[in-house]
Amino acid sequence: MKKRKAPLRKCVSCNEMKHKRELLRIVCNKLGEVTIDKTGKKDGRGAYVCYSNACFEKARKTKALNRVFKKQVSEEVYNHLELEIKENER
Numbered sequence: 141m142k143k144r145k146a147p148l149r150k151c152v153s154c155n156e157m158k159h160k161r162e163l164l165r166i167v168c169n170k171l172g173e174v175t176i177d178k179t180g181k182k183d184g185r186g187a188y189v190c191y192s193n194a195c196f197e198k199a200r201k202t203k204a205l206n207r208v209f210k211k212q213v214s215e216e217v218y219n220h221l222e223l224e225i226k227e228n229e230r
């Protein structure tokens with residue numbers, strides 16, 4: 141059986157490289173809409189945050205997503221992220 145190498149992605153908050161499934165993907169599509177992408181399959185520019193409250197809090201405080209996407213990311217997106225991460229914290 142062929143083994144696929146798990147792709148590594150970088151958390152925007154702690155800058156650690158982790159396996160994709162340990163991270164939550166956030167995507168900015170062509171229209172500039174920022175959404176949470178649990179399937180990892182949406183089109184657009186992706187950013188990743190660990191499923192960790194600490195990483196989330198830091199990302200919110202430093203507005204890490206605004207930096208990555210070079211746009212204003214609404215509080216709603218951060219709130220949605222928070223819920224998602226709290227439910228699935230690892």
Ligand SMILES: [Zn+2]
Nearest residue numbers: 151154190195
């Ligand atoms: Zn992290």
